Amino acid sequence: MSDPFTHLAEKTGRTMPEWIVVVEGSGLGKHAEIVAWLKTEHGLTHGFANGIALAFRNRGESAADADLVSAQYSGAKAQLRPIYDALVVAATAFGDDVDVVPKKTGVSLRRSKQFAVVEAASAKRVQLGIQLPGEPTTGRLLAGNAMCSHRVSIAIVDEIDDELLGWLRSAYERA
Incomplete structure (x- = not known):
């Protein structure tokens, strides 16, 4: 199975680490709020927004x-x-x-x-x-x-x- 975010930078102009920084700057913390914000403010598809929000929420995972x-x-x-x-x-x-x-x-x-x-x-x-x-x-x-x-x-x-x-x-x- 391929990584669904292989083409993230190509499609959105930012890598996952760059998106994490963007989300950190938003001050949002709830998954649904992050997804909605990424979709409305940055025009991302639900799939990319959902994946970025999940990665943001799991960033502290050991x-x-x-x-x-x-x-x-x-x-x-x-x-x-x-x-x-x-x-x-x-x-x-x-x-x-x-x-x-x-x-x-x-x-x-x-x-x-x-x-x-x-x-x-x-x-x-x-x-x-x-x-x-x-x-x-x-x-x-x-x-x-x-x-x-x-x-x-x-x-x-x-x-x-x-x-x-x-x-x-x-x-x-x-x-």
């Missing part, structure tokens, strides 16, 4: 954390990285209080407590564990385990839809 995530999405699982990235973008857009905590086999999404876990379950799917005690299961929202009450399998980015984001937001709000 090398060890980045290595843990890279290891999870390497080899046959590399094609799943856009799903992970989209889930993190969605979750961090809920509020500045979301912590993204990489571990060896998954990434915990936390507020005051863990509300979700993202895992590259196989080479074909990402499993999102969601903490929604008391919610009924459906054909898509399945029973979870001790770490998370429910789980959802995601094979392509397009499966991160309003229904899934609603469950994720509800778990965030309960945390």
